[in-house]
Amino acid sequence: MKTGIFISIEGPDGAGKTSVLQELLPRLQAAAKVTVMSTREPGGIPISEKIRQIILDPGNSEMDKRTEALLYAAARRQHLVQKILPALADGQLVVCDRFVDSSLAYQGAGRRIGIEAVAEINAFAIEDKYPDLTLYLDVDSDTGLERIRKGRKSHELDRLDVESPEFHQRVRHAYLQILADNPDRIIRVDARENIADVVETCYSIIKEKYPDLFN
Numbered sequence: 001m002k003t004g005i006f007i008s009i010e011g012p013d014g015a016g017k018t019s020v021l022q023e024l025l026p027r028l029q030a031a032a033k034v035t036v037m038s039t040r041e042p043g044g045i046p047i048s049e050k051i052r053q054i055i056l057d058p059g060n061s062e063m064d065k066r067t068e069a070l071l072y073a074a075a076r077r078q079h080l081v082q083k084i085l086p087a088l089a090d091g092q093l094v095v096c097d098r099f100v101d102s103s104l105a106y107q108g109a110g111r112r113i114g115i116e117a118v119a120e121i122n123a124f125a126i127e128d129k130y131p132d133l134t135l136y137l138d139v140d141s142d143t144g145l146e147r148i149r150k151g152r153k154s155h156e157l158d159r160l161d162v163e164s165p166e167f168h169q170r171v172r173h174a175y176l177q178i179l180a181d182n183p184d185r186i187i188r189v190d191a192r193e194n195i196a197d198v199v200e201t202c203y204s205i206i207k208e209k210y211p212d213l214f215n
């Protein structure tokens with residue numbers, strides 16, 4: 001059976017994950033010998049996109065934090081079995097905007113459920129299918145939130161964007177802890193650089209780690 005490569009892109013809100021992926025994807029598609037596809041969490045497939053709408057709706061202010069954690073894990077489970085695993089079985093390179101580390105950082109630390117407890121419910125969802133490589137776009141939460149506020153109109157802010165600065169600081173610190181705990185899987189990229197440089201760095205890391213993928 002073919003085995004593809006699974007890469008996740010992580011980081012606090014406003015780190016630039018979506019912008020970077022938009023430029024990185026065509027470069028990877030042009031240079032790689034295999035099919036390259038991108039997807040995102042929460043979402044990526046219709047069922048999980050519906051769950052995304054429920055989670056991020058600013059009107060759902062009464063949502064319990066454990067309900068939130070379970071909904072992210074449920075969306076992830078369906079996305080994994082319906083889209084990511086079949087693509088990997090087909091030998092593709094899958095690049096995912098956020099995956100399980102987001103739950104560890106946001107629900108584990110941001111919501112203060114605890115990283116271990118959130119890892120446990122996600123173990124049920126992902127059955128140990130961690131990414132092969134995670135690019136962690138690191139930016140301090142003030143810079144990230146400032147970018148979000150400049151780039152989006154207030155009615156476009158979701159339920160997580162409008163959390164307190166302290167919530168976003170806990171998220172960033174948790175990411176740094178997860179990075180320190182997983183040095184073989186996660187690589188830090190300085191996301192304060194301009195977008196073109198961040199894209200270049202991400203591209204070089206992937207090329208260096210998987211030279212056989214490229215022509």
Ligand SMILES: Nc1ncnc2c1ncn2[C@@H]1O[C@H](COP(=O)(O)OP(=O)(O)OP(=O)(O)O)[C@@H](O)[C@H]1O
Binds near residue numbers: 019
């Ligand atoms: N390196 C950068 N320098 C300056 N501005 C940036 C950079 N990267 C992204 N931006 C801007 O910051 C805003 C948020 O970017 P983007 O949506 O890509 O971040 P994100 O990490 O995907 O955020 P979120 O997780 O909240 O969706 C956009 O307006 C984008 O143009």
Ligand SMILES: Cc1cn([C@H]2C[C@H](O)[C@@H](COP(=O)(O)O)O2)c(=O)[nH]c1=O
Binds near residue numbers: 042100107161
């Ligand atoms: C996967 C995942 C995401 N989140 C948060 C992080 C963001 O604030 C939103 C997703 O929006 P984006 O535009 O795709 O960045 O959801 C989370 O809290 N837990 C998760 O597992």
